[in-house]
Amino acid sequence: MTNNDVVLKIENVGKDYILGTVTGETLKDALRQRRKNKKGADDELQVHNKVFTALDDVSLEIRRGECVGLIGSNGAGKSTLLKLISRITSPSRGRIYIDGKVSSMLEVGTGFHPELTGRENIYLNGSILGMRRQEIDAKLDSIIEFSECQEFIDTPVKRYSSGMYVKLAFSVAAHLDSDIMIMDEVLAVGDIKFQHKCLDKMREIAKTEGRTILYVSHNMETVHNLCDRCIVLQHGKLAFDGSVEEAVKKYNGVDVKTETTSDYAGYMRPGWLQRDDVRLTWAEYPDKDNNVFTDDKMRILIKYKNIKEVQKAGIRVEFMSDTDHPFATQVFDNVVNGMPGDEGEFEVVVDLSKIQPGTYQTFYTVYVLNPYDDGVDLDCVRGLDVTIEREHIQGELKWRANSWGSIKL
The missing domain is CATH 3.40.50.300 (P-loop containing nucleotide triphosphate hydrolases)
Structure with missing residues (x-):
């Protein structure tokens, strides 16, 4: 060509945005604010001067x-x-x-x-x-x-x-x-x-x-x-x-992923994450050599490293359908604790009994509750895929997941 x-x-190409409110100030107000900023004014007064870089050197x-x-x-x-x-x-x-x-x-x-x-x-x-x-x-x-x-x-x-x-x-x-x-x-x-x-x-x-x-x-x-x-x-x-x-x-981190293990060292975190207190580093199915489950329990071993002090952080294991919409979540509280630089691991056992047979994506999200009991996400990675297989019992209703969804009623 x-x-x-x-x-x-x-x-x-780069694109920057100014964070905070857009003020309707006069030139006199702008000059007065500029003097305050030079003297080290309160951060709250300077919020609209903070720059967010949406694109950088593309x-x-x-x-x-x-x-x-x-x-x-x-x-x-x-x-x-x-x-x-x-x-x-x-x-x-x-x-x-x-x-x-x-x-x-x-x-x-x-x-x-x-x-x-x-x-x-x-x-x-x-x-x-x-x-x-x-x-x-x-x-x-x-x-x-x-x-x-x-x-x-x-x-x-x-x-x-x-x-x-x-x-x-x-x-x-x-x-x-x-x-x-x-x-x-x-x-x-x-x-x-x-x-x-x-x-x-x-x-x-x-x-x-x-x-x-x-x-x-x-x-x-x-x-x-x-x-x-x-x-x-x-x-x-x-x-x-x-x-x-x-x-x-x-994008999916597949190059460092097998059916039963995933290495998150170089994983691309989503842009909406505002915190980096902790980073998941590894996940695996410790007792399996594939990702096919025929029973109702799924054990996951997860490793992490603290960037900042973390106390009583939990993890959500979310299941995604083929339409990229979450349809089931299981929450485990108080699994991540420690000081900056600490490394650790924990196991969770996910209940699969209500989920219909099929192959699903999962996501692991580490969160912590703030004083108002609102969840703040600290890390989010794509989890290990899971295939659920169960033998159909003759005479029982055969579930049509495409029409009825992936949750057993």
Whole structure:
């Protein structure tokens, strides 16, 4: 490929936000506050001067026709990067070069005027992209048909459900002329059938029209199916850029994981964690050589290291279904204690008797209660997968987990 194939180039981009409230102070107030800050004013007065770095020194190139996945934990900087590319906000430093038009779906209803009808919003979005009315007219029927909103196309979109919003917004973004199409998790609002329809459409326009797709999702299956390259962000920094398989392994910590053990030394913590008092370092099934359980008890050995003093911290073992939603949690209190630098281990026995047969992901979250009995999370890692198998007894009801859920009633 030549340099002409590059449609997006990001050079050393960073984005900072000011924490705290946005004040409506006058110039006189600002100067007075500046003097107080220099004299060492109280931290509470300086809260709006603290800087949070959402992105730090990110550089990459994306070429025409590529389908690129963007993954990372919540708070990693994915949405911030997409907003910079979409020119919703500007970078604090660095440069972004874009060769062509950008259409984006960052939030449900973005780019739609609530008082306008679906049809009028199609023309509004097309004009924003620089298309003439005749060009939009030529694609109007295709947009409406794909959106499955024919019956409501002349209704103001403020009366649309979130699913209808997504269907129309995606159809507009997919059919109107743009060189870069950005999707940020919004497809999760639509039904499964329409999600598959959208993925098929994105593959088609990437191959036949040479359009570039930037796709953000926490659903690794859709990332695998759509993308041929994947970028991992961690705490605002570029952690990986390469094949989808390797990116997903890094994101899930699979490269240091077996069926019965997991090493968390280099694990990517989620961006929403605000504390680092303790770090889990290891987990294993101590009495098994695989992750298949046929009885109702699951023993887990977990090791940890204290970064700060920790007293009476507990752990949650959460089970996730294939839709990435937690459906069961077991809580164990007072398992982590000690001073900074202390290392330790503990065992928990999880009750599986109410969980239906199947294969599930788990997450281990260390927490501590504050004086108001609110849980504060100190660490969170993806746990060991578990497969539950039980012999079906002839004559008993056979549970349909896909329809009835994963919890035994």
